[in-house]
Every structure is written in structure tokens, then in C-alpha cells.
Amino acid sequence: MHGIEDKIKQNLNSFNAEEPENGHLERFSDKLDRFHSGGRESWYERHNLFIKIAAVALVFITISTLFYTGSFSWVRSLLTEQIVAAELPPEVQEVMQYYNVITEKKVEQIDDLAVSYDEATRIKAMAMNELKALDDARVELEKEYTKQPGNERIMNALLQNQQRRSEILDKILKTLNQVN
DSSP: OHHHHHHHHHTHHHHTSSOOOTTHHHHHHHHHHHHHHHSOOOHHHHTHHHHHHHHHHHHHHHHHHHHHHTTTHHHHHHHHHHHHHHHSOHHHHHHHHHHHHHHHHHHHHHHHHSSSHHHHHHHHHHHHHHHHHHHHHHHHHHHHHHHSTTOHHHHHHHHHHHHHHHHHHHHHHHHHHHHO
């Protein structure tokens, strides 16, 4: 690259020796005008920035609405669960985890005991509907616990809530065993 620069510097007088012909700037300006006037700017090109801003605003409004209406309640409960789990004593966390594992196993047993896939789906939907009320209560208890950390009554209520989940699934499994 230095070789080209050296040659240009050595022959600089040769490059700058002649001025452009008369009318050069006018001809160049005309060519630029013809080049830019040939292709008209489309509606999208003229409103490109506005469309991008509107799209971002629409996405923001949609996500906010979904959060407000509760469509993303599972995200909210997951975040709340993680925050509260960090504040609960380790023993309580272990018990909660134990009941979560038990609950998952019992839900899987529904598939084994059900006569058909449709029946399993129907029974699981019914079970999840009953468990949803307990999950909502758990979330409220966890919120209360964040306000009053160390409150024994709230911790006991959380544990009873988890036990109740297990009892509901036990009742469903017992009914399935009797039917089969």
C-alpha cells in the first residue's frame, strides 16, 4: 500500500496539472439529479422510521396487556416462586421441592391408570384446574411471606398448601384405581 501512496506523492503535479473542462460541475450535478429523480421514494421508504416506532410500541402494548390480563401468569408465578424460594429457610425449600416432585409423579401416574389417552387428558385437565386454585393461593402466601419474612404461620400455610396438592392427586388416583 505504501508503494501506491509513494507514487501518488511523487507524481502529484501530474495529477493536479489540468483543471476539469468548463461545465464539468454542471454536467455532474445534472447526472446526480437524473440518478435521484429516476427512482421515486416509495411510501415505505418515506415512513420507515415511523413504521419501526409503531411496531415497537405495538409489541410493548401487547406484552403489557398480556401481563395485565394474566395471560402470562405462569411467568409471574415462576418469578415470584424464585424470589420467595430464595428467602425461605432451606428446610422449607426442601419440603416444598419434595412435594413438587411428589405432585409431578402423581400426575404421571394418571397416564398409567387412565383407560385411554382422552380420559387421561380429561382427568389431568380437571386435576390441573383444581391445583390452579392452590397455586394461586400459594402465590398469595408467598407474597405475604415476602412482606413478613420468618412468619411461622405463613410458612405452615405454604406447607399445608403443598400437602393439599398431594391429597387432591391422591384422591384422583384412588378414584382411578377403584374404577379400573
